[in-house]
Amino acid sequence: MSLTRNAGAAAVQAANSRWLELLTRAGFVGYGIVHLLFAWLALQIAFGHSGEEGNQNGALRTLGAQPLGGFLLVTTAIGLFAMAVWQAFEAAVGHRGLTGRDRLFERLASVVRTVVFVWLGWTAIKVFQDASANAADQQEALSAKLMAATGGRWLVGLAGLVLAAVGIGMVIYGFRKKFEKNLKTAAMTPRTRTLARRLGMAGYVARGVVFAVAGLLIVVAAVRYDPEKARGLDAALRTLRDQSYGAALLTVMALGIAAFGVYCFLQSRYRRV
Secondary structure, eight states: OHHHHHHHHHHHHHHTOHHHHHHHHHHHHHHHHHHHHHHHHHHHHHTTOOOSOSSHHHHHHHHHTSTTHHHHHHHHHHHHHHHHHHHHHHHHHOOTTOOHHHHHHHHHHHHHHHHHHHHHHHHHHHHHTTOOOOHHHHHHHHHHHHHHSTTHHHHHHHHHHHHHHHHHHHHHHHHTTGGGGGBOGGGSOHHHHHHHHHHHHHHHHHHHHHHHHHHHHHHHHHHHTOGGGOOHHHHHHHHHHTSTTHHHHHHHHHHHHHHHHHHHHHHHHHBOO
16 A cells, blocks of 8 residues: 555655756647648648648648748657656646546546557657658558458457547537636636637637547448548538638638647647647
């Protein structure tokens, strides 16, 4: 028992590291930049001008192509890995202000965020090394390989349902303004608090819609045995574009994703870390 208690105390002490906090806050800035570039790619797709894939991988490629792109990619990767460590600690010993199902939900969400931040950080490193293949093509190839295996279509369909559920969860999270409990609202001015609320709502809802569409497309791909539809966020954006009033709809989604990028900048200062 004492060993477990000591391990927990050590984890809490590590999670409260000042350096980890500073790197995590810097990571929010990088995360915001990635989403602003993601929004820009979505706008390009809306009007048929993008040759780059419409996802975070494409955003990181765009970042790397800028002046000082290598430096920006490395610093972004460091910040994202710091965010992954922070969320890993949150999953292990965090969210102590919550109890019961609320704490369990937040800890599970922290597990998902840990995986996402590790993946994005690793992608940034691969782009820096010029070794990052097209992520949409990779996902399509993986889906085709899984579908060819026994029970693979069920597995791909299940993955699509999980992704769709995550997207729907984001929409609900945004509409119910649950993100506000993670902000130091007492340190904000009334104007900043209102801005954070509006940006957070728009950002989470837009991201949720895109993730939900991507998940549903993966389910459709599994049902119809069509790996070309299982291309993740890039396929979701292009599917939205191809609908009636698709350019306008995708423009609204892009603005929402950009709002989330700006919200990340606010989180770099006001997020509880």
